[in-house]
Structure formats: structure tokens, C-alpha cells
Amino acid sequence: xxxxxxxxxxxxxxxxxxxxxxxxxxxxxxxxxxxxxxxxxxxxxxxxxxxxxxxxxxxxxxxxxxxxxxxxxxxxxxxxxxxxxxxxxxxxxxxxxxxxxxxxxxxxx
Numbered sequence: 586x587x588x589x590x591x592x593x594x595x596x597x598x599x600x601x602x603x604x605x606x607x608x609x610x611x612x613x614x615x616x617x618x619x620x621x622x623x624x625x626x627x628x629x630x631x632x633x634x635x636x637x638x639x640x641x642x643x644x645x646x647x648x649x650x651x652x653x654x655x656x657x658x659x660x661x662x663x664x665x666x667x668x669x670x671x672x673x674x675x676x677x678x679x680x681x682x683x684x685x686x687x688x689x690x691x692x693x694x
Contacts, residue, residue, distance in 0.1 A: 589615060591622035594638045594687050598622045624687040631658050635666060635686040644679030651676070652689060 587600045589611060602608055614620045629635060637651045653668035662683050668676040 587611075589620055591625055592618040592620045593625040593684060594622065596622045596624065596687075622687075624689065627688045628661060629655060629658065629664060629683070629686070629688050631655050634689045634691060635664070636689050637666075637681065637685060638687050639685045641679055641681055641685060644677050644681075646677035647679060653677075 587602060587608075588597055589600060590597050592615075600611065602611075611620070624636075633655045634652055635655060637647055637649050637653075640647060640649060647668065651668050653666040655664050656667050656678075657665035659665075659680075664681055664683070664686065665678065666681055666686065667678045670676050
């Protein structure tokens with residue numbers, strides 16, 4: 586089974602090829618930095634849970650790997666995200682670009 590890495594978050598995932606042209610297309614996309622895993626490819630909606638994969642200097646409390654809920658979507662390119670601590674208090678609330686986050690699958694999906 587073939588594996589590749591997401592150009593955005595670095596996650597390794599497997600692929601299923603249907604033809605030799607598929608392999609050539611993958612190589613082209615890898616070289617161009619256009620290979621995305623499902624978490625980076627999927628459309629993000631309000632109330633989705635996301636994980637930070639890069640930092641925003643305007644949100645100094647945020648750390649890579651933090652997860653938060655999307656509380657507002659701006660043109661599907663920018664998102665207001667809130668990270669909440671286990672006691673229910675807000676750890677941080679800030680704006681992040683699509684390239685800085687990846688979607689997290691909920692337990693129900």
C-alpha cells in the first residue's frame with residue numbers, strides 16, 4: 586500500500602491507486618506541495634473541532650496541538666476558534682487561517 590505525507594500538517598496516510606497515471610499525478614502534487622490529508626482537505630464549519638498545526642503570534646496562549654471549537658467562519662479561509670480548559674474556562678480565543686488548523690473527526694463520525 587502506498588503512503589504519502591500531507592503537505593500542510595505532515596500527517597502520513599495511505600492511498601489507493603487505480604492506474605499508473607494516479608502515481609504520476611501524486612508525484613506531481615507532492616513536488617508542488619499540494620497533497621492534503623482528509624483533515625486538511627475537509628471543509629471546516631462552525632462548531633467543528635480543529636487542531637492547531639501552526640501558531641498565530643496574535644494568540645500567544647495557543648500552542649501547536651491545542652484543539653478548539655470553531656465559533657465563527659470567515660469565507661472558509663479564516664476562523665475564530667475557542668480553546669476551553671477542563672474547568673470550562675477559556676484558555677484562548679483567536680483568529681486562525683485555514684493553513685494553521687486541521688479538522689478533527691468527532692467520536693460520532
